[in-house]
């Protein structure tokens with residue numbers, strides 16, 4: 001199984017400058033290659049990876065600085081570019097600007113990379129043209145190195161190895177059985193069995209510092225030395241927040257999938273949910289500032305990254321991940337199935353207007369998500385992946401003749417008629433046109 005292992009690099013000053021140069025050359029190759037792809041498309045033709053590689057080799061005669069970077073790294077850039085253009089079309093692929101794009105380069109040939117452990121906490125890797133680079137041996141490598149990516153993030157350099165780890169036999173455990181989760185703003189994750197996961201990614205002091213630095217940046221003259229100093233301080237702060245979020249997502253995902261056979265998520269369209277409410281100059285939206293605050297909270301929680309982390313963690317546990325339509329999951333009573341938006345007593349409390357069932361509102365959402373994921377059958381069974389450990393508390397009947405519900409990643413939901421998302425959207429934010 002291919003897995004990523006990321007380590008903090010400790011480059012010497014010369015190596016950092018060299019890596020910076022490699023990054024610039026990769027950026028140039030990407031931008032020139034992209035312009036070429038676009039030019040061909042404008043004339044109704046297309047150019048492939050092989051032809052672009054050949055032309056790049058020829059160009060090295062005129063631009064000798066091209067040859068400073070390892071050629072298979074540059075070829076990898078063109079291969080990535082071709083993939084991006086094929087998926088999105090050359091006009092939707094972005095330029096890599098020096099300001100916005102942090103240098104990142106992949107050494108695609110594992111045979112040219114040697115990795116050694118120097119001491120308990122230090123390892124070193126030999127990379128073409130970069131030489132031996134030291135890194136913090138913060139976790140075991142656990143397999144054969146297939147490729148390496150060197151990148152800079154928040155002023156620090158990292159190396160990520162693509163490692164081929166031996167395939168473990170996955171064991172689907174029903175210890176916690178089937179879990180539905182509700183992703184929210186107040187609590188990042190709430191499960192159907194009542195567990196809650198949340199963490200603040202920025203301390204109050206850091207929030208204040210971020211606000212002060214942002215204001216300071218606006219006062220500085222763009223591009224000046226002092227502007228760069230402030231911008232660097234912001235980058236460092238934001239990178240710390242990003243690392244905390246990634247850490248939270250990885251740990252939460254591991255916690256969620258462990259001992260869980262089926263994990264049901266709401267199929268959230270985060271991009272549509274966080275669309276700006278600003279509207280246009282002719283038809284300005286209402287509640288713009290409030291919506292902007294909500295959008296920031298949603299993005300701050302990193303919902304999509306959590307889903308990715310769950311999928312990644314599920315590869316080792318055999319957990320099946322399904323996504324369901326989230327419509328009405330917060331308004332439906334899990335006991336009597338009564339749908340009423342007045343059942344939401346407050347943000348946190350759900351009290352059914354029909355049967356009086358009371359529960360934490362997010363837990364209700366998670367329970368309904370799970371019910372939708374089970375597809376109406378209480379007897380969902382994991383597909384046969386390895387061994388199945390039945391917990392003694394499992395109260396399910398055997399799934400003898402029931403049709404198997406649809407598999408992961410497709411949305412299953414209530415079959416009841418409901419207004420389309422676009423209608424809901426435009427009603428809530430009058431200035432905003434529905435996205436579909």
Ligand SMILES: [Zn+2]
Pocket residue numbers: 333334335336337338352353354355356357
């Ligand atoms: Zn009820």
